[in-house]
Amino acid sequence: MDDRGNSPDKRPTGDTGTRSRALLSTTRHWPCWKKTSRGTPIELLASMSVDDLRRSRPILLMGGVHGDEPEGVQFAEETLRWLLEAEAAGEKLCPWILIPCLNVDGRAADQRVNARGVDLNRNYPSRDWTTESKADRYFPGPQAASEVEVQGVVELIRDFHPRLIIHCHSWEPCIVATGDRALRDGERLARASGYELRPEIGYPTPGSLSRYAWHDLQIPVICIEERDRHNGMSDLSEVWPRFAPGIQEIFRDLTDRGAST
Numbered sequence: 437m438d439d440r441g442n443s444p445d446k447r448p449t450g451d452t453g454t455r456s457r458a459l460l461s462t463t464r465h466w467p468c469w470k471k472t473s474r475g476t477p478i479e480l481l482a483s484m485s486v487d488d489l490r491r492s493r494p495i496l497l498m499g500g501v502h503g504d505e506p507e508g509v510q511f512a513e514e515t516l517r518w519l520l521e522a523e524a525a526g527e528k529l530c531p532w533i534l535i536p537c538l539n540v541d542g543r544a545a546d547q548r549v550n551a552r553g554v555d556l557n558r559n560y561p562s563r564d565w566t567t568e569s570k571a572d573r574y575f576p577g578p579q580a581a582s583e584v585e586v587q588g589v590v591e592l593i594r595d596f597h598p599r600l601i602i603h604c605h606s607w608e609p610c611i612v613a614t615g616d617r618a619l620r621d622g623e624r625l626a627r628a629s630g631y632e633l634r635p636e637i638g639y640p641t642p643g644s645l646s647r648y649a650w651h652d653l654q655i656p657v658i659c660i661e662e663r664d665r666h667n668g669m670s671d672l673s674e675v676w677p678r679f680a681p682g683i684q685e686i687f688r689d690l691t692d693r694g695a696s697t
């Protein structure tokens with residue numbers, strides 16, 4: 437990620453959030469932050485310029501880690517829309533970096549893994565990364581951080597030291613808050629949604645974002661598991677109202693979550 441920005445005419449057409457993105461200056465919007473192995477652009481947006489972000493320990497939020505979980509993309513898009521509208525209205529919020537859909541190729545194919553068949557949430561270079569997986573859909577990749585999508589997130593973590601990372605999935609409804617410093621924000625999301633708050637997902641996840649960011653680097657991580665289509669999700673418009681009060685409280689809390697300690 438550099439500070440050159442992108443001109444608006446490079447933005448992809450058919451953009452579902454065109455109205456929201458129109459509020460952004462080009463120094464805060466990277467329509468092609470990274471390219472996947474297939475050459476598909478991955479979009480990234482931020483609350484401020486790169487130089488300012490380096491000094492401000494942003495919240496990093498991403499959707500679409502697993503391509504067959506549209507609920508997470510919906511939540512990230514709606515959060516982006518609210519952030520931009522709130523900022524335009526003059527509200528003071530936490531600095532942020534937002535990736536609406538990390539696994540763009542997986543999303544296009546409606547499959548969990550990326551175009552190379554890798555589960556992006558098992559490919560992080562955590563100390564416990566392993567070549568073993570219990571099924572193909574959890575394939576961790578040929579080596580840790582082999583995937584460009586994961587390399588990009590690792591770069592963001594290294595360059596910007598987020599105060600909190602939130603990634604948005606869907607499965608059985610729950611909020612997984614990893615690390616004691618994730619708890620207060622996890623409770624906000626659990627309270628808003630009525631979903632159970634858990635300290636761990638309940639099964640081993642070597643090479644996952646929470647293993648890498650919290651267990652190795654002590655950056656708190658929240659995994660939002662919205663209910664998926666097998667657990668009662670019928671309409672994606674349900675997603676935002678369920679979590680809005682919780683995520684708004686999180687971005688309005690200007691404390692650094694102990695990130696500087």
Ligand SMILES: [Zn+2]
Nearest residue numbers: 502505605606
């Ligand atoms: Zn997922």
